[in-house]
Amino acid sequence: MFTDTHNHTKHFSSDAKMTYQELIDACKAKNMNGVVVTEHYEGDYPHDIGDPQIFDIPKYFEETKAWLDYAGDFPLYRGIELGYQKHLCTFYDEMIEKYPFDEVILSNHLYRAMDPYFFRDCYKEDMLTCYTRYIEEMADLVEGCNNFDIVGHYDYINRYAPYEKPQIKYSQCPESFDRFLTAIIKKDKTLEINTRSIEKMRRKGLTDTLPDPQILKRYYELGGRNISLGSDSHTKDTLCIHFDEVAEYLKTFGFTENSFYVKRKRISEPL
Ligand SMILES: [Zn+2]
Numbered sequence: 001m002f003t004d005t006h007n008h009t010k011h012f013s014s015d016a017k018m019t020y021q022e023l024i025d026a027c028k029a030k031n032m033n034g035v036v037v038t039e040h041y042e043g044d045y046p047h048d049i050g051d052p053q054i055f056d057i058p059k060y061f062e063e064t065k066a067w068l069d070y071a072g073d074f075p076l077y078r079g080i081e082l083g084y085q086k087h088l089c090t091f092y093d094e095m096i097e098k099y100p101f102d103e104v105i106l107s108n109h110l111y112r113a114m115d116p117y118f119f120r121d122c123y124k125e126d127m128l129t130c131y132t133r134y135i136e137e138m139a140d141l142v143e144g145c146n147n148f149d150i151v152g153h154y155d156y157i158n159r160y161a162p163y164e165k166p167q168i169k170y171s172q173c174p175e176s177f178d179r180f181l182t183a184i185i186k187k188d189k190t191l192e193i194n195t196r197s198i199e200k201m202r203r204k205g206l207t208d209t210l211p212d213p214q215i216l217k218r219y220y221e222l223g224g225r226n227i228s229l230g231s232d233s234h235t236k237d238t239l240c241i242h243f244d245e246v247a248e249y250l251k252t253f254g255f256t257e258n259s260f261y262v263k264r265k266r267i268s269e270p271l
């Protein structure tokens, strides 16, 4: 089994439903190696959604002491999922420094300052324009910020896309992907394979749902070896979802390890 590197609980992520007890019990029942909690932190979020996706960090470290006690011998790590915006890089870099996070995921939930989850306007553009711009923003994210470990769901943009074949592909914007992947390698960060994206597409009845082979091939070719498996679970039923299948798939490209972080140090376990 694996360590699931990306998960949310209802205590600190307003869109999640699972409690910490449910999370830990389910991880133990599934005989997982470990789990990383990565609650949402959307600084300066541009939409008024009632329940802001942000939390009190000192309170998080205080309250999660009880989680660690409840987990006992089971490895539970305390992380965060930062919501990227260009002007927040320095703020995040300095903020992260102040707290003892195990793992920091940096994700981009916005496209032209709008979250496609709420606003589907971005999809009025043609697929190539939309995806190219999103991957350019992902490259900006890696180049602009420093104090993070994992780049979250590069394919977030295709989760809600209405296009007939929504899977994001290397061939749609090779220069942008090269810029993005090279930045990850140069900064020694880790590329996340987010299995929630796969699950969401499968629930829509789509068949082309595994990450594009050309993206993985190119990442490996450029020297990328760091991969992280995240289920991005908001409920207990999706923990480690599709991990076995994705691990076998990743091995066919030469990847051998799943990486997660403890006290900001990369730890790897075999795929
Ligand atoms: Zn996310």
Ligand SMILES: [Zn+2]
Binding pocket: 006, 007, 008, 081, 232
């Ligand atoms: Zn997430």
